[in-house]
Amino acid sequence: MTSIAKSAAAVRRQARAATSPAELNEAIEECRACPRLVAWREDVAVVKRAAYADDTYWGAPVPSFGADRPSILIIGLAPGAHGANRTGRMFTGDRSGDWLFGSLHRVGLASSPGSVSREDGQRLATSRITAAVHCAPPDNKPTTKERDTCAPWLDRELELVQPELRVVVALGGFAWAAALTALAARGWTIPKPRPRFGHGAQVELDWMDSRGIILLGCYHPSQQNTFTGRLTESMLDAVFTDARHLAVGDHAPNVHQPRPSSIPE
Numbered sequence: 044m045t046s047i048a049k050s051a052a053a054v055r056r057q058a059r060a061a062t063s064p065a066e067l068n069e070a071i072e073e074c075r076a077c078p079r080l081v082a083w084r085e086d087v088a089v090v091k092r093a094a095y096a097d098d099t100y101w102g103a104p105v106p107s108f109g110a111d112r113p114s115i116l117i118i119g120l121a122p123g124a125h126g127a128n129r130t131g132r133m134f135t136g137d138r139s140g141d142w143l144f145g146s147l148h149r150v151g152l153a154s155s156p157g158s159v160s161r162e163d164g165q166r167l168a169t170s171r172i173t174a175a176v177h178c179a180p181p182d183n184k185p186t187t188k189e190r191d192t193c194a195p196w197l198d199r200e201l202e203l204v205q206p207e208l209r210v211v212v213a214l215g216g217f218a219w220a221a222a223l224t225a226l227a228a229r230g231w232t233i234p235k236p237r238p239r240f241g242h243g244a245q246v247e248l249d250w251m252d253s254r255g256i257i258l259l260g261c262y263h264p265s266q267q268n269t270f271t272g273r274l275t276e277s278m279l280d281a282v283f284t285d286a287r288h289l290a291v292g293d294h295a296p297n298v299h300q301p302r303p304s305s306i307p308e
């Protein structure tokens with residue numbers, strides 16, 4: 044697949060045409076459908092942060108990372124400007140990634156606790172990390188139009204990884220909403236009223252006659268959440284321990300019910 048998606052219609056077309064997660068990633072990496080995000084990601088890659096002045100930034104859409112046939116799909120919001128937009132791998136090269144990969148390693152889902160570059164040897168055997176939006180947005184805030192333009196990549200990814208998929212972990216309220224929309228588009232039955240995001244929220248979803256999947260909510264490991272103590276390491280580990288148990292059909296000893304007032308991200 045060599046053509047470059049430059050419009051929402053082209054994103055839909057190319058996403059549908061991808062026949063494997065690898066092919067989908069190739070198409071994502073070339074995408075230029077959101078003018079504001081294309082300009083931002085490339086500008087950040089030139090201006091750089093002083094601490095990374097000697098680095099060559101990725102400056103392009105960040106592909107998904109991990110197993111091609113995952114039992115756990117982790118969905119984030121979007122690449123960080125000086126993290127994934129610099130290194131080219133989801134949650135790699137910033138504090139959010141340190142928290143996420145540290146937790147995945149502690150619960151046995153990642154081969155090592157660090158995530159610093161695409162060449163660091165990190166492996167996810169049974170899980171995969173993607174995002175609702177694949178380009179770094181200013182202030183970590185994609186517009187509604189940008190979210191919707193990028194959505195077909197996630198829709199198709201869910202379709203391609205569905206055979207082994209058991210658990211979807213949404214990091215934050217934005218990813219939670221994107222996950223529900225993508226799952227509904229794939230034909231999963233979403234409870235009414237729509238389940239609200241919360242840390243530890245758990246929703247079972249059915250798909251026709253097939254085995255269901257479980258959607259788990261988790262606060263995003265953003266600095267805003269980790270610095271303030273809203274999200275602690277033990278809270279993060281509890282969600283991924285649950286995900287791991289649920290992925291193999293065990294009971295999930297740490298699953299919590301959503302708090303009465305769910306707090307986005």
Ligand code: SF4
Nearest residue numbers: 074076077104178193
């Ligand atoms: S955000 Fe998604 S749709 Fe928009 S340019 Fe990036 S990869 Fe393409």
